[in-house]
């Protein structure tokens with residue numbers, strides 16, 4: 001599998017890669033342009049993320065420019081501890097409401113002499129001429145009790161193509177985004193909260209109208225993720241469903257106009 005993905009990248013080196021890594025029950029998404037940048041959003045629950053990264057990144061690439069942590073739950077940050085030990089990481093970016101960070105993550109940052117930056121809604125990073133990553137949530141000034149709802153919600157735009165990654169944000173966040181008229185057509189949506197029915201509301205999915213939804217869930221997980229009703233709902237709005245528990249790692253590529261994708265299973 002690794003060789004296949006690598007070949008794919010070498011053949012089309014100007015393409016943006018968006019990989020939904022099969023890390024079991026947890027989230028890990030790699031955004032990469034060969035020889036330009038590697039960004040990792042969440043790291044799954046354990047060091048399995050290292051072997052998933054090495055399936056895609058060339059062996060000599062030991063740097064990750066930016067790691068994003070959507071929120072402080074173990075199925076999102078614990079794999080990052082292994083990533084911080086193995087890769088030279090440039091920076092950690094967290095949700096505007098991430099503090100306090102987990103102690104073991106703070107310890108690791110200290111050991112690796114790294115600091116972190118908060119990314120409030122509205123902040124935008126220009127990754128290359130045609131690619132940018134924007135935070136849609138959370139707003140820094142609004143305190144939220146629910147950890148999932150403090151998730152960093154990110155919009156990736158590459159040329160004419162658009163992707164939303166919503167961490168584990170729930171229905172309340174979706175309602176706030178709807179109220180602010182921020183929800184519009186995307187190509188790919190990472191189902192929020194592993195496809196749970198605490199998120200992915202009908203109105204939200206109807207406005208997003210994704211061509212593909214990706215469920216980052218582990219085989220036989222005890223939460224019943226992704227929820228069967230949410231899968232039906234995504235199908236009803238016309239989305240094709242791709243699940244890490246069924247397809248392994250799912251790798252999309254785009255030139256800014258078209259998408260292609262490949263799955264490891």
Ligand SMILES: [Zn+2]
Pocket residue numbers: 026027073075076168193194
């Ligand atoms: Zn989660």
